[in-house]
Amino acid sequence: MHYYDGSFWGMHLIWWIIWVILIAWIFFIPADIPYQKSKKESPLDILKMRFAKGEISKEEFEVSKKILTSGSTKNINS
Numbered sequence: 048m049h050y051y052d053g054s055f056w057g058m059h060l061i062w063w064i065i066w067v068i069l070i071a072w073i074f075f076i077p078a079d080i081p082y083q084k085s086k087k088e089s090p091l092d093i094l095k096m097r098f099a100k101g102e103i104s105k106e107e108f109e110v111s112k113k114i115l116t117s118g119s120t121k122n123i124n125s
Contacts, residue, residue, distance in 0.1 A: 091115050 088096075094115065098108040 091112065094103075094108065094111050097103050098105070103111070
C-alpha cells in the first residue's frame with residue numbers, strides 16, 4: 048500500500064472507512080428498511096380476519112378459536 052502524506056491512493060483513511068461502510072450498507076441492509084416489515088400473522092389473527100369478513104359464522108369462529116387457544120389438535124367432531 049502506498050502511503051504518502053497521510054493519504055492512501057489519494058484518499059485519507061477516513062474516506063476509505065466511509066466508502067467501506069457505505070458499500071456494506073448497500074449490500075447488507077434490506078432494501079425495505081424505511082418501511083416496517085409486516086409482521087407474520089398468527090393463525091388467530093387470520094381467524095379473526097375471516098370472521099370480520101363474514102367468511103365464517105360466529106359458531107365456527109368460537110370453535111376454531113377454542114382449538115387455537117387451547118393448542119389442541121383434536122378433531123372438532125369428536
